[in-house]
Amino acid sequence: MQGWPDLAEQIGLAGSRVMSAVVDVWGWRARMTLRAGQTVADVLAQVPAIESGLGTRPGAVRVEPDPAHAGRFVMRVLAEDPHANAVPWRGPTARSVADPIRLGVFEDAANVAVPMLRRHVLVGGIAGAGKSGVLNVIIGNLVACPDVVLWGIDLKGGMELRPWVPCLARLATTPAEAETMLRDAVRVLEARARAMAESSSRLWIPTERTPALVIVVDEYAELAEQSPASVEYADSIARRGRALAETLLAATQRPTQQAMGKGAIRSQMDVRICLRVRERRDTDLILGQGMGAAGWHAHDLDAPGKFLVSAEGFNHPRRARAYLVTDDDVRATVERYADERPALDRLSADALTSREVFQGEVITGSDPEAALWAALNEAPEHGLSVSELMRITGMRRTWIYDRLQAHATQVSRGRWRMPRAESGG
Numbered sequence: 001m002q003g004w005p006d007l008a009e010q011i012g013l014a015g016s017r018v019m020s021a022v023v024d025v026w027g028w029r030a031r032m033t034l035r036a037g038q039t040v041a042d043v044l045a046q047v048p049a050i051e052s053g054l055g056t057r058p059g060a061v062r063v064e065p066d067p068a069h070a071g072r073f074v075m076r077v078l079a080e081d082p083h084a085n086a087v088p089w090r091g092p093t094a095r096s097v098a099d100p101i102r103l104g105v106f107e108d109a110a111n112v113a114v115p116m117l118r119r120h121v122l123v124g125g126i127a128g129a130g131k132s133g134v135l136n137v138i139i140g141n142l143v144a145c146p147d148v149v150l151w152g153i154d155l156k157g158g159m160e161l162r163p164w165v166p167c168l169a170r171l172a173t174t175p176a177e178a179e180t181m182l183r184d185a186v187r188v189l190e191a192r193a194r195a196m197a198e199s200s201s202r203l204w205i206p207t208e209r210t211p212a213l214v215i216v217v218d219e220y221a222e223l224a225e226q227s228p229a230s231v232e233y234a235d236s237i238a239r240r241g242r243a244l245a246e247t248l249l250a251a252t253q254r255p256t257q258q259a260m261g262k263g264a265i266r267s268q269m270d271v272r273i274c275l276r277v278r279e280r281r282d283t284d285l286i287l288g289q290g291m292g293a294a295g296w297h298a299h300d301l302d303a304p305g306k307f308l309v310s311a312e313g314f315n316h317p318r319r320a321r322a323y324l325v326t327d328d329d330v331r332a333t334v335e336r337y338a339d340e341r342p343a344l345d346r347l348s349a350d351a352l353t354s355r356e357v358f359q360g361e362v363i364t365g366s367d368p369e370a371a372l373w374a375a376l377n378e379a380p381e382h383g384l385s386v387s388e389l390m391r392i393t394g395m396r397r398t399w400i401y402d403r404l405q406a407h408a409t410q411v412s413r414g415r416w417r418m419p420r421a422e423s424g425g
């Protein structure tokens with residue numbers, strides 16, 4: 001408290017004062033007030049100078065704005081790094097895709113609990129910074145949620161996502177498979193959009209019967225490079241997926257414009273998790289323009305799993321450390337939840353199996369009920385798709401489903417006919 005006025009004078013913060021200071025578990029913290037006209041951004045820019053002036057270790061000083069007063073802040077000096085040791089993961093806590101996901105802990109031991117429903121998530125950082133670790137925490141929580149279906153894209157031969165396979169509805173490990181998967185994801189998107197327009201609802205509400213769809217992409221830059229077509233589909237999902245509960249969870253080393261493809265993907269990412277980057281300016285690539293200058297110093301993160309998170313409600317550069325998920329944790333989680341994973345709802349699944357697109361032709365003048373039974377009775381061995389039945393009857397999907405479920409047989413995914421009398425039986 002005595003030393004501050006001199007130090008402040010030397011680093012261009014003359015007139016700022018220490019109001020009170022207390023010792024805490026990791027060091028000490030002080031409530032500070034600024035001279036009129038000074039801002040917390042001025043202080044953030046001087047953090048290395050403050051560390052030098054106070055004689056702390058590099059990286060010991062944290063500056064947190066006072067949400068109630070622009071001329072005040074809290075300065076914390078961490079004599080010891082609260083994140084020096086790995087923080088073990090205790091298993092999933094989310095039970096619905098609507099629950100915030102606990103990624104790890106802040107330096108004051110508060111949970112980092114980030115809502116992910118209807119949000120696209122970008123995880124960035126250099127090799128070895130812990131991207132797969134963060135993906136594993138998120139996936140480990142989502143597999144415990146019965147209202148979300150997971151698809152994965154992993155062009156490193158499935159190296160990262162393979163352990164989760166029993167919990168993934170699909171895994172793509174080649175550019176061609178990835179392209180098919182993302183094209184299918186757009187079909188699901190369109191089917192959902194159509195159904196919602198018909199029922200005049202605005203949001204797809206995830207439930208066990210109508211799950212959300214999350215597409216995990218490990219090393220997005222790789223995908224963008226190897227499969228430009230995939231980027232077009234991903235773009236579409238990024239722009240339109242939120243209301244339809246279809247979102248992307250992408251990890252990448254350096255999300256340059258080139259690596260992220262030409263489209264809008266990067267700007268559509270709502271939750272950004274930035275692990276260690278090589279250079280100051282790389283922070284901006286992951287978190288957004290100007291973030292490095294605003295005190296988000298991801299190049300200073302000094303151990304794997306340490307990260308900054310930028311999202312709605314996470315507006316300050318607070319350092320966090322992700323839980324460490326071990327291979328055993330993954331195995332145990334997969335074993336526990338593999339049998340409980342939901343399937344896509346029928347509407348979405350049908351969008352993948354039907355070859356034709358419903359054109360809106362309506363056969364009028366006939367009794368739809370009679371037309372339905374006639375079509376199902378005369379259906380070929382491999383059955384008829386719901387889209388075909390919609391065209392034949394002119395009725396809506398839900399109307400058809402109700403009747404199919406009560407009376408017909410599904411011969412393969414999304415294809416139906418009337419049960420045949422068994423010969424000789």
Ligand SMILES: Nc1ncnc2c1ncn2[C@@H]1O[C@H](COP(=O)(O)OP(=O)(O)OP(=O)(O)O)[C@@H](O)[C@H]1O
Pocket residue numbers: 086087125126127128129130131132133134253304305306321322323324325
């Ligand atoms: N939260 C964490 N806490 C402690 N150690 C961690 C954490 N996350 C990762 N590590 C350590 O760092 C190593 C690298 O992590 P990880 O494989 O997740 O990095 P990555 O960013 O995905 O790297 P790459 O891009 O090469 O795949 C891990 O083997 C683990 O030992």
